[in-house]
Amino acid sequence: MSTARKLKVMASVSNSLSFKHGLSLWCPQSPSLHRIRHSSARNFQRRGFVVAYSSFANENREFVIVGGGNAAGYAARTFVEHGMADGRLCIVSKEAYAPYERPALTKGYLFPLDKKPARLPGFHTCVGSGGERQTPEWYKEKGIEMIYQDPVTSIDIEKQTLTTNSGKLLKYGSLIVATGCTASRFPDKIGGNLPGVHYIRDVADADALISSLEKAKKVVVVGGGYIGMEVAAAAVGWKLDTTIIFPENHLLQRLFTPSLAQRYEQLYQQNGVKFVKGASIKNLEAGSDGRVAAVKLEDGSTIDADTIVIGIGAKPTVSPFERVGLNSSVGGIQVDGQFRTRMPGIFAIGDVAAFPLKMYDRIARVEHVDHARRSAQHCVKALLSAQTHTYDYLPYFYSRVFEYEGSPRKVWWQFFGDNVGETIEIGNFDPKIATFWIDSGKLKGVLVESGSPEEFQLLPTLARSQPFVDKAKLQQASSVEEALEIARAALPAEAAV
Numbered sequence: 001m002s003t004a005r006k007l008k009v010m011a012s013v014s015n016s017l018s019f020k021h022g023l024s025l026w027c028p029q030s031p032s033l034h035r036i037r038h039s040s041a042r043n044f045q046r047r048g049f050v051v052a053y054s055s056f057a058n059e060n061r062e063f064v065i066v067g068g069g070n071a072a073g074y075a076a077r078t079f080v081e082h083g084m085a086d087g088r089l090c091i092v093s094k095e096a097y098a099p100y101e102r103p104a105l106t107k108g109y110l111f112p113l114d115k116k117p118a119r120l121p122g123f124h125t126c127v128g129s130g131g132e133r134q135t136p137e138w139y140k141e142k143g144i145e146m147i148y149q150d151p152v153t154s155i156d157i158e159k160q161t162l163t164t165n166s167g168k169l170l171k172y173g174s175l176i177v178a179t180g181c182t183a184s185r186f187p188d189k190i191g192g193n194l195p196g197v198h199y200i201r202d203v204a205d206a207d208a209l210i211s212s213l214e215k216a217k218k219v220v221v222v223g224g225g226y227i228g229m230e231v232a233a234a235a236v237g238w239k240l241d242t243t244i245i246f247p248e249n250h251l252l253q254r255l256f257t258p259s260l261a262q263r264y265e266q267l268y269q270q271n272g273v274k275f276v277k278g279a280s281i282k283n284l285e286a287g288s289d290g291r292v293a294a295v296k297l298e299d300g301s302t303i304d305a306d307t308i309v310i311g312i313g314a315k316p317t318v319s320p321f322e323r324v325g326l327n328s329s330v331g332g333i334q335v336d337g338q339f340r341t342r343m344p345g346i347f348a349i350g351d352v353a354a355f356p357l358k359m360y361d362r363i364a365r366v367e368h369v370d371h372a373r374r375s376a377q378h379c380v381k382a383l384l385s386a387q388t389h390t391y392d393y394l395p396y397f398y399s400r401v402f403e404y405e406g407s408p409r410k411v412w413w414q415f416f417g418d419n420v421g422e423t424i425e426i427g428n429f430d431p432k433i434a435t436f437w438i439d440s441g442k443l444k445g446v447l448v449e450s451g452s453p454e455e456f457q458l459l460p461t462l463a464r465s466q467p468f469v470d471k472a473k474l475q476q477a478s479s480v481e482e483a484l485e486i487a488r489a490a491l492p493a494e495a496a497v
């Protein structure tokens with residue numbers, strides 16, 4: 001069966017503003033026009049809005065963000081920094097909580113209950129990058145209107161209105177779509193919705209998983225990517241019999257080399273995790289109580305499980321914004337280097353945005369929190385100030401596992417750049433390891449496990465500068481420290497750190 005099949009189974013330019021009519025558009029095609037007219041437009045907004053807001057309360061909003069996730073939290077902070085949040089900004093969220101650092105859900109949130117698991121308000125944005133903790137009270141203090149548990153169900157682009165699930169009609173001036181992704185699910189007919197089968201995207205999902213883990217004996221994690229790796233590491237922390245199943249040959253196939261993956265797999269095995277690789281799932285079977293009881297594989301074998309966590313990827317949540325313009329190659333909502341869609345006054349940020357990845361001259365969607373933060377900040381600055389430069393993102397991925405108290409080995413890796421070309425691996429994993437990706441003699445990407453803060457700090461400089469490195473010299477390095485020094489010495493003078 002092909003990998004694809006296996007994966008399938010696995011599952012106005014109006015430069016004048018009138019808030020009475022909800023128009024606050026400017027020309028997205030012309031940065032200079034945008035820049036010139038913007039400040040006068042903003043002054044007009046300030047004068048007009050107060051009156052309109054009080055008389056059209058619950059209808060006219062100057063700035064609306066749809067989605068209350070990571071990107072929305074950082075966008076809100078940037079609005080506040082520009083003095084443009086108070087009485088002007090509204091965030092419409094599907095969730096019951098103010099924006100939080102979503103990565104915590106498969107890390108600190110899943111720590112065993114006796115090992116101080118993370119709980120809200122402990123990980124509201126922006127704890128991940130410094131700054132104030134944005135609790136629900138923070139939004140109130142800053143005059144930001146939060147609409148919780150009321151997803152937007154439709155948009156009228158001509159009238160500039162949004163309708164929410166509860167029937168609210170919201171008129172927007174400028175709109176930022178920050179709807180993120182939705183976890184890919186197994187179809188109903190193969191047991192994808194049986195009790196005991198979990199997907200993890202938000203706090204409600206994580207809470208449901210925790211209540212299953214409290215009673216669980218045998219956990220199966222489907223998927224060998226970030227979510228699978230993190231959930232499996234968490235499950236062994238609960239001392240549960242844990243098996244991880246995936247169709248590929250090794251963990252995190254999209255990034256790890258086979259050799260690097262082998263080191264992590266050994267560590268997982270030492271922690272008691274069992275692996276079923278190259279497997280495709282036929283269906284999930286229910287027991288007599290109706291709860292999931294086993295995973296049936298295509299080869300006819302079955303693996304008993306009372307709790308199953310599916311981590312097979314996610315899809316950009318484009319609905320109901322398809323008309324704003326979709327990207328056919330990477331999915332998501334197509335934007336330019338300022339996060340402007342083709343519709344004047346409508347922007348998209350975070351996981352859902354298909355943006356020009358300037359460094360590698362391609363269109364990309366990046367499902368990572370660092371991009372959620374940076375895209376939000378870049379978009380809001382472009383919207384509110386004279387900023388016109390193009391977003392220039394350097395891909396950065398990380399994961400942290402086995403970090404709970406008492407774990408024999410805590411794991412934290414960071415990767416920067418592009419994983420193209422040949423690879424050189426240095427180090428023994430214990431205590432650390434590095435992989436360098438070299439293409440046409442240039443250092444294109446670098447991953448370090450268990451680096452020091454200084455070593456991690458060097459990685460983005462290396463990946464952005466792409467120095468020519470002496471491969472033979474690098475290969476002979478006897479330690480990660482020495483290899484990083486060789487790479488550092490290859491940096492051009494202006495980039496050296």
Ligand SMILES: Cc1cc2nc3c(=O)[nH]c(=O)nc-3n(C[C@H](O)[C@H](O)[C@H](O)COP(=O)(O)OP(=O)(O)OC[C@H]3O[C@@H](n4cnc5c(N)ncnc54)[C@H](O)[C@@H]3O)c2cc1C
Pocket residue numbers: 066067068069070071072092093094095101102103104105106150151152153178179180181200201202226227317319320349350351352366367368369370372397398399400
């Ligand atoms: C469990 C988990 C672990 C992760 N771990 C890492 C990690 O270790 N490192 C890393 O870099 N990244 C990680 N990520 C990815 C990272 O969290 C995302 O890239 C980031 O959250 C994207 O931010 P966002 O605002 O675009 O989307 P989200 O944070 O997903 O927010 C989108 C929000 O929009 C809401 N929404 C959707 N549709 C509507 C609608 N119609 N109306 C109103 N609201 C709507 C959603 O409910 C959600 O609240 C992880 C993701 C998950 C799920």
